[in-house]
Amino acid sequence: MTAIQPMIRLTDVDICFYVQENGFVSMKDFLLHPGKYKLLQKSFVLKNVNLQINKGESFALLGKNGSGKSTLLRALSGIITPDKGNIELFGAVAPLLGLGVGLEQELTGIENIKLSCALMGMTKAEIKQRLPEIIDFSELGEAIHWQVKRFSTGMMSRLSFSIAIIKQPEILLIDEVLSVGDLGFQQKCLKKVMEIKDNGATIIFVSHNFEEVSNMCSRAALVNNGTVEFVGTVKEVGERYHHLFDN
């Protein structure tokens, strides 16, 4: 038995959304009574989340729409900082939160690769070094020089998946993005994800496709009303997840 090594640890994490609900009235109150009124109202999206995910694990998050799964992934990728509690990550994270985000229709495939990599925080030198690899993986051939607006949806997904995956992540966050593209592309993505997993990476997976989840993951958590209600094997969590829907 190899020792269990934590890869992600969340301790008492609270995440709030800040919304202004009263429109102009709240602006007026805010300006007329300084300090007394808050401009934004706090509402909890995730409350008191404790979760540990270990190295090499494939972990699924199950839950209804709006239960806070995506917010949890955003927090793990650093897009949202928690209001309370701690998120510890023991490796580099690659979020696959939305394929095609940041792709600019008017630019060519190559220009888009450079732009997306830059947005992901890579330096010019790193991008130059990785560029051939990305082009190669995308299998877009000549089309890489086309403007992205001439791409089909599948080609676009290929491009953005190739970009997102390039950093050899130790933690991969996947938010229902594998269900895009044609069958061939889906399988290729899945194969790549498996390959990354076999190299020892940790994968966190959000999907409503239970079959996909049970094929890929060993453990899962049930997210409901902003809390992690239950952590267990995929089978156990799956049963509870299905229970949520029968009244």
Add this chain to the structure above:
Amino acid sequence: MTKSPLFNKGFQNAVLSLALKTIKLRYKNSFLGVFWSMLNPLIFLTILIIVFKQINHIEHFALYALTGLIFWNFISASILQVLTSFIDNAAILKSINLHPFCFPLSAMVAAVFNLLLTLIPFFVIMFFLGYDLSWSFLAFFPFTIITAIFVLGLGMLMGTINVYFRDIQLLWTTIIPAFFYFTPIAYTPELLSENQRFLLKLNPFYYFIESYHDIFYRSAMPSYENFGMSLLLAILSMAFGYVAFNKYRKGFISNI
């Protein structure tokens, strides 16, 4: 306190890449490219020369008007670009881990770059209109950085509020034409009587446009008053803008 992202190489590259994208997109698929950025001031210049020259009895009024127009366009357009930068980049903001300061900053960088690009042909026109090149021209570069800081701060302040109250964007596009007439562009401050002139100085844009008039119309260094006030306004605007942005950016994702 979080460390400033400005010193991070990846962040710098992200800002430059976004700015470059903005510039590329602006001129892609158009034959006349930079010309379009010049057309608006040239049309206005024609009107000002025909109509307003009659009330402004100064030498080289056309040069005065053109200088004002170029930099007024720069300031008013770039404030709007910075203001809307958070909303324009909503998708990226929601799915890529990138410091949101990147968006206003890259909008500003793109605007300055665009200014430099259009200034080259405008320079030729300015010579025709009687511009007398002098060393004071060099003041243009540091002064434009001060202007950019002012614009960035003000744009970020309004941009932050605009995420929660989209009225700001509409308000700004509504009042900006009024500011055009409040700022000495179509007329010189001397047109107003001594005791009315203080009114003009309540307008923060006054000091920036007048400094550019100093540099390009009067071929002199900006006056102490114009330069000092511009610098002060830039610092204040940036301080308020950044503090507001930093305080309220935690709600960006839930409101965009």
